[in-house]
Amino acid sequence: MMGKDHRTWHERLPEALWAYRTTEKTPTQATPYSLVFGVEAILPLEIELPSLRTAMYCEMTLDERARLRLEELDAMDEIRLAAQQKLEIYQAQMARAYDKLARMRTFQKGQLVLVLRRPIQGRHHGPKFSPNWEGPYAIKQVFEGGAYLLIDKEGNLPMGPINGRYLKKYYA
Template sequence: MLLQGLKPRIFNWLNKFSACWVAELPVVLWSLRTTPSQATGYTPFFMVYGSEAVLPMDLDYGAPRIRAYDKQGDIASHQDAMDQLDEARDIALLRSAKYQQALRWYHGRWVRDQAFNVGDLVLHLMQSDKDCHKLSPP
């Protein structure tokens, strides 16, 4: 997933700057951590910290949850959030199990096993890896 996020961001610079991916890595990691997972329905940030991340855009434009923040009730709301986090983790565990079952069903229904014997003809694509590295397009 990291490579899928990095390639479009640095594709034009691959030939000129081979180490520019280091500057783009934090942005890609942030986007992965704040994107809801298809398996659990929650963001990885929420699963770890118990609340959604405050994005810079929320601070700039005064999102409703930023305006509704109350420093006095922070301790009580933190305890409620921890209780909700445990419940959310249980829900995420159930969703993840359901997602894995659906993947297993799909694989069992549509993916067929291939058995190869010695002497069978197979198509083998030979690509030149001259001047290529792991971020080069296939």
């Protein structure tokens, strides 16, 4: 949308938001605009080249328009409920697809593991090519849900319980 002039991005923001709000989203199968206002937005093109919807609206009396709007507002709860149900179905499908491919890492008490350094400590400090994994640590305790308590070679607790996805087996 910007072309060569990137300094005027803030002037194009309303157009980008309009495009986002009037585009149907896959999870809800509805536009954000319709979920807020209960009807689809009238596009600028529909004003230039009148559509059936705008032509019918122009022929209505003020009372008919008010009655139609009240009916649309009454139906808004049903539209939002349907969108919520579609969203929940979509999220369940995405979770099933993820679970099908994801492997749960499980470790036993006493097993040696390496710990992923970056996600735990936040930003990576040190030389550019320093290792991403540190350790080895021994597993002291196994918690339900995939959390582990680790100890180092001296028997100290270097950190609190950690999720198993940040661990990998250490081969000695």
